Amino acid sequence: MHTFIVIWLGQLVSTVGSYMTSFALTLWAWEITGSATALALVGFFSQLPRVFVILFSGVIVDCLNRKHLMILADAIAVLSSVFILILYFIHALQIWHLYLIGAINSSFGQMQQLAYTTSLTLLVPPQQYTRVSSMGSALNYGPAIFAPALAGSLYPVIGLGGVLLIDILTFFAAFATLIAVQIPQPIQKTMQKDDRICLKTICQDILFSFQYVFKQANLRMLLLFTSAFWMMHDLGEAIYVPMILARTDGSAAVLASASVAAGMGGVTGAVVVSVWGGTKRRIRGLLNGMIGAGISKTMFGLGRIPAVWVTAQTCSSLNFPLLSSSEDALWFANVTPEIQGRVFAASTLILQGCSAIATLIAELLADRVFEPMMQSNSQVADLFGPIVGTGAGAGIALLYILTSIGLLSVGISGYRIPQLWALEKTD
Numbered sequence: 001m002h003t004f005i006v007i008w009l010g011q012l013v014s015t016v017g018s019y020m021t022s023f024a025l026t027l028w029a030w031e032i033t034g035s036a037t038a039l040a041l042v043g044f045f046s047q048l049p050r051v052f053v054i055l056f057s058g059v060i061v062d063c064l065n066r067k068h069l070m071i072l073a074d075a076i077a078v079l080s081s082v083f084i085l086i087l088y089f090i091h092a093l094q095i096w097h098l099y100l101i102g103a104i105n106s107s108f109g110q111m112q113q114l115a116y117t118t119s120l121t122l123l124v125p126p127q128q129y130t131r132v133s134s135m136g137s138a139l140n141y142g143p144a145i146f147a148p149a150l151a152g153s154l155y156p157v158i159g160l161g162g163v164l165l166i167d168i169l170t171f172f173a174a175f176a177t178l179i180a181v182q183i184p185q186p187i188q189k190t191m192q193k194d195d196r197i198c199l200k201t202i203c204q205d206i207l208f209s210f211q212y213v214f215k216q217a218n219l220r221m222l223l224l225f226t227s228a229f230w231m232m233h234d235l236g237e238a239i240y241v242p243m244i245l246a247r248t249d250g251s252a253a254v255l256a257s258a259s260v261a262a263g264m265g266g267v268t269g270a271v272v273v274s275v276w277g278g279t280k281r282r283i284r285g286l287l288n289g290m291i292g293a294g295i296s297k298t299m300f301g302l303g304r305i306p307a308v309w310v311t312a313q314t315c316s317s318l319n320f321p322l323l324s325s326s327e328d329a330l331w332f333a334n335v336t337p338e339i340q341g342r343v344f345a346a347s348t349l350i351l352q353g354c355s356a357i358a359t360l361i362a363e364l365l366a367d368r369v370f371e372p373m374m375q376s377n378s379q380v381a382d383l384f385g386p387i388v389g390t391g392a393g394a395g396i397a398l399l400y401i402l403t404s405i406g407l408l409s410v411g412i413s414g415y416r417i418p419q420l421w422a423l424e425k426t427d
Contacts, residue, residue, distance in 0.1 A: 003181045004123045004132055007116075008139070010177025014074065015139050017170030019147030021081060023259065024155050024163040027252055029095055030245055038095055044359045046102035053107045054352055057114050058209055058345025062338075066115035067183040071175065073112030078171045080105045085164040114348065118340040121332055122184040129332045130282065133325035134273035148259035152252045186337045209346035212339065219334060221419035223347050226327060229290055229410045231354035236297060236403035238362035239396050246393030247304065254306050261310040265317030273321045282326040282333075283421055287414040289323025292316075294408025301401035304389060330423050362399070370395030 029038055061069065080101045087093040124132050151163055213219050241255065248254040279285035296316035303309050335343045374381050374388065374395035381390055388397040414420055 001124055001128065001132075003183070004120070004135075006177050006181050007183075008135055010174045011116075011139055012143070013173035014170050016143040016147050016150075017167035018077070019143040020151040020154075020163050021084075021167040023148050023151040023256070024160050025084075025098060026241060026255075027151075027155055028160050029098065030250060033095060041363070042095075042098050042102055044356060045099040046106040048356050049103045049107040049110075053110050054114075054345050054349040056206075057111045058342035059206065060111060061114050061118055061341035061345070062186070065185065066119050067178060067181075069115040070112050070183075071178050073108040073115075074171055074174045074178070076108040077105055078168060081164050081167050081171075085161060085168070088161050088164070110348075110352075114341060114345060117328070117344060118186075118337070119183050121337045121340065122186065126333070127277075129329040130278035130285075130325045131274050133328040133332075134270045134278070134321045136325075136328075143263065146260075146263070148256035148263075152256035155252065186340075206342070206346075209339070209342035212335075212343050213346055218419045218423045221417060222327075222330060222423060223350060225410070225414060225417065225420060226286075227350055227354050229407060230351055231358045232403050232406035232410065233293075234355040235358035235362045236301075236400050236407075238359045239366045239400055242363070242366065243301075243393050243396040243400055244309065246396060247391075248306075254309075257306055258309050258313050261313040262317045265314035266320060269318040269321035273325055278322060278325055278329070281421075281424055282329050283414070283424060285322045285326035286330070287411050287420075289319040289326065290411030290414065291408060292319035293323065294404055294406075294411055297404035297407060298401055301397050301404055302387065304397075334423060366396045366399055370399045374398060 025042075029042065084093065084097065084101060087097055120129070120132055154163060154166075213223055244255050244258055245251070279288070293316050296312050296319065300309055300312035300316060303312055331344065331347070332340075371392075372395070374384065374390055375392075384398055385394070388394045388401070
């Protein structure tokens with residue numbers, strides 16, 4: 001676990017800076033546009049390139065040095081922040097710059113994430129899979145405790161430029177830890193041949209990864225089932241920030257408090273799973289996490305005041321470390337390390353495609369359908385008005401509630417799908 005923990009600590013520091021920048025850029029984008037669609041497009045253009053990059057990233061990760069790939073991705077992230085900083089200081093930064101930089105940054109970030117994930121099975125023993133995956137969840141939730149509060153308090157004082165400078169400094173922690181450790185590489189036939197073999201066989205490798213998943217009924221069902229859940233989740237996640245900002249007149253403090261609550265819940269859940277090790281049957285942890293998240297997010301959508309949002313967000317985030325670590329452990333246990341890069345890339349491609357579609361349609365539904373509908377004299381407004389209100393953000397809240405009920409439904413349905421439970425037999 002030593003090498004893993006060193007890498008994990010470096011990424012934790014770097015992620016704090018990245019979260020601060022993301023929060024500050026969200027505030028900046030809302031200030032100049034006031035549009036939910038504009039914010040969603042930042043997420044969409046960050047997701048779209050992943051759909052294409054993931055086709056080749058699996059082969060690249062399986063053929064090249066994974067440590068070098070992670071260092072390269074961090075270098076691109078630093079350059080992206082520097083570029084935004086320069087544009088900001090010369091007063092040339094525009095919203096479309098965030099679309100472009102987000103696309104470039106996420107492309108390399110995709111390879112970094114895949115290189116990191118596929119290295120876990122070579123760094124730790126099988127009994128630690130759920131534990132290290134839950135610690136990975138802490139990388140997402142831990143910085144959410146401090147980063148929004150720091151960014152929210154510093155943004156009015158030092159502005160976007162100051163936050164970006166902090167972000168750039170934190171990347172050195174990631175560089176230092178990656179350079180200091182040795183990351184094992186899988187031994188494969190393709191890695192012993194001329195590197196040109198990887199280029200000649202790239203199409204076959206991509207085809208193999210999809211065939212491997214879809215020819216096995218259990219893995220195919222796991223992929224389709226989790227795709228349904230994450231598509232509903234990402235649809236709701238895309239309208240989460242606009243919903244809070246619309247209902248609080250753009251309050252950075254309320255948005256930060258909700259983000260901190262998410263971080264507190266996520267870190268608590270990650271610590272519990274790290275100590276506990278997760279459920280004996282991982283599929284049970286996956287399904288229970290989905291159900292818990294669906295219930296909590298439904299309550300979040302029904303809320304209209306910060307107290308309800310903070311409580312519901314904390315409860316929601318408690319479920320995701322168990323959910324995600326159980327899902328990862330099922331994949332780790334059913335796919336050998338030598339082909340994990342390609343197979344995980346194939347599954348991620350499906351998930352990213354669903355996420356990109358969800359992100360794009362979410363804001364179109366929010367801005368053009370649900371918001372106008374709930375602020376009109378329609379029968380739908382009369383029916384749901386007593387539940388979500390009819391003012392700004394009410395339509396977005398209604399859409400968010402519907403996506404949350406979808407999460408709950410997916411989780412419950414999993415108890416009736418035998419292929420999911422059969423995954424444990426190969427564990």
